[in-house]
Ligand code: FEO
Ligand code: CA
């Protein structure tokens with residue numbers, strides 16, 4: 001996200017917030033445990049590359065309502081070469097730039113109808129009824145195959161449901177005059193709330209073999225910021241979930257700021273709530289009506305107030321009137337009850353979870369899986385499933401200096417559950433009972449998963465005063481602080497290498513990382529070793545880990561409490577200092593900044609890397625790169641020697657070559673490239689373009705030549721010239737797999 005268009009001058013981009021004031025250690029406090037990295041890790045680059053071409057190891061996730069065999073590995077055509085395409089150059093062009101031999105087209109743009117009878121989108125700010133239109137600010141996206149008869153079919157390449165997130169909104173382009181100041185008109189708020197959440201949309205190949213939306217599909221569904229849903233898992237019914245809407249604390253409304261997402265092994269969407277906190281207004285003086293404990297939690301998640309200072313809301317929805325759907329955005333004590341059943345003082349506690357949706361049933365209940373913790377969830381990835389062992393789900397908390405988490409199911413994996421008819425019951429089984437862990441990255445290349453339990457002495461003894469396990473799932477960051485979790489450079493998407501089982505997680509950037517920190521800044525450490533100054537457009541500068549990196553780790557088993565890690569790749573400009581910035585030796589065909597989306601193809605095994613950048617956008621729009629990673633430990637220890645005598649030793653993977661990392665796509669101007677899914681045969685990928693042209697101002701709405709982007713109309717899609725978030729479909733002209 002890159003929120004420049006919020007309707008308040010006092011709102012800060014939540015991605016940039018650092019609410020972590022814990023004193024958790026960094027690696028300067030950890031004794032050097034010896035550098036014999038290769039004794040800890042297995043394999044070699046050559047071995048890993050050879051193995052990439054072996055059949056994928058995914059198991060137990062094939063079939064549909066009628067159990068079917070697992071998808072057969074797709075054998076490369078004899079002439080196929082992964083990364084055989086010519087790299088796309090960096091560009092500021094306001095278009096889809098793909099390699100020679102590839103085609104890109106647009107579907108499912110913001111506002112497109114999702115039901116018969118919904119008027120065509122005019123794209124002039126007069127459109128309404130977004131509960132039956134595609135939402136805004138597309139993000140994570142998943143592919144759910146459909147058979148010709150309309151049942152789940154994981155092998156279908158021709159018909160599917162795309163389930164995607166709508167992270168936030170670009171209000172300027174949604175309203176005729178760019179949106180009204182506070183107090184906000186209810187008509188505008190209704191549009192904005194409906195533009196959030198999730199879209200499930202059917203797509204199918206037309207007679208020409210090209211994917212198009214099925215507007216009247218009975219599967220089409222919008223879940224919005226006001227959709228009623230269940231609070232499930234171990235915190236269900238907690239006193240902090242009691243609201244006027246749900247006096248017994250079992251239900252709430254809306255899923256907010258859905259960022260990345262994931263797909264379960266049983267055919268459901270596991271979506272996320274990332275920067276939800278800032279949607280809520282909290283009044284000045286509210287702290288006097290709360291316990292010290294709750295005030296500490298509000299502060300740790302960015303809603304601190306004082307007697308004279310309120311916590312402003314992102315879009316001012318609470319100002320639209322006294323109606324229940326507006327009042328709920330005020331998370332202050334306004335009622336007289338002792339339990340919160342007459343107001344929305346607890347509404348804020350009902351957000352921040354992983355959320356499960358069954359896309360194959362448009363009327364299915366939506367469940368917030370509280371056991372997976374409450375924080376700024378980026379996405380979720382299952383480790384490779386092992387029959388008879390617990391399932392592991394990996395997750396990052398995307399704010400500066402936040403943590404990496406793991407959920408381990410109490411139940412052992414039964415592959416038959418992959419094809420169960422009642423998919424949400426399978427979710428109940430594996431996602432409502434289990435253990436939640438947080439990661440510590442040690443300097444020597446090992447790591448620890450620390451279980452977050454109320455009986456852990458560090459948590460039981462924390463000043464916060466945890467009293468029951470359910471509180472761990474609500475105030476998760478505070479429990480993680482207490483056990484000394486490692487502060488990371490904004491953990492974004494995580495995914496599992498489909499053959500090695502190693503986890504790759506992007507650390508997008510961190511403007512508060514420093515060599516010599518002051519105040520709330522954090523010190524460079526082995527897993528977050530870079531801090532430097534970058535000059536933007538020859539003028540302004542940025543400091544910290546400006547360009548981001550990708551950490552890689554491996555558990556010996558799903559329930560392992562230790563792991564090994566290294567840094568797979570460092571972002572940076574090709575011309576940057578090779579000893580402190582461009583450590584991975586990126587060339588002009590590979591250089592990138594701020595990795596965010598990261599998805600492995602289950603067909604080709606390629607690692608797709610997407611950027612959400614603000615540091616290199618004077619040179620290039622955000623992009624999609626294709627990579628063939630090696631394996632944990634295929635590189636070596638590298639020491640960064642900073643001025644002032646400070647040095648940091650990290651564990652770096654083998655540097656990429658022209659054959660293992662290549663820029664594949666550059667998006668339109670002023671966008672983020674995010675979310676990726678594919679047909680099972682790997683011949684079509686779907687990616688999302690979020691907020692193209694979000695630098696467009698209300699004052700310029702009358703002059704399209706002043707929009708910072710006119711995408712996708714500029715590539716021939718849709719009415720009007722206002723920029724719109726949309727999905728891009730990419731195929732290879734010769735019918736081959738994408739990325740070859
Ligand atoms: Fe929504 Fe973490 O990017
Ligand atoms: Ca981001």
Ligand code: CA
Nearest residue numbers: 259260492596
């Ligand atoms: Ca993201």
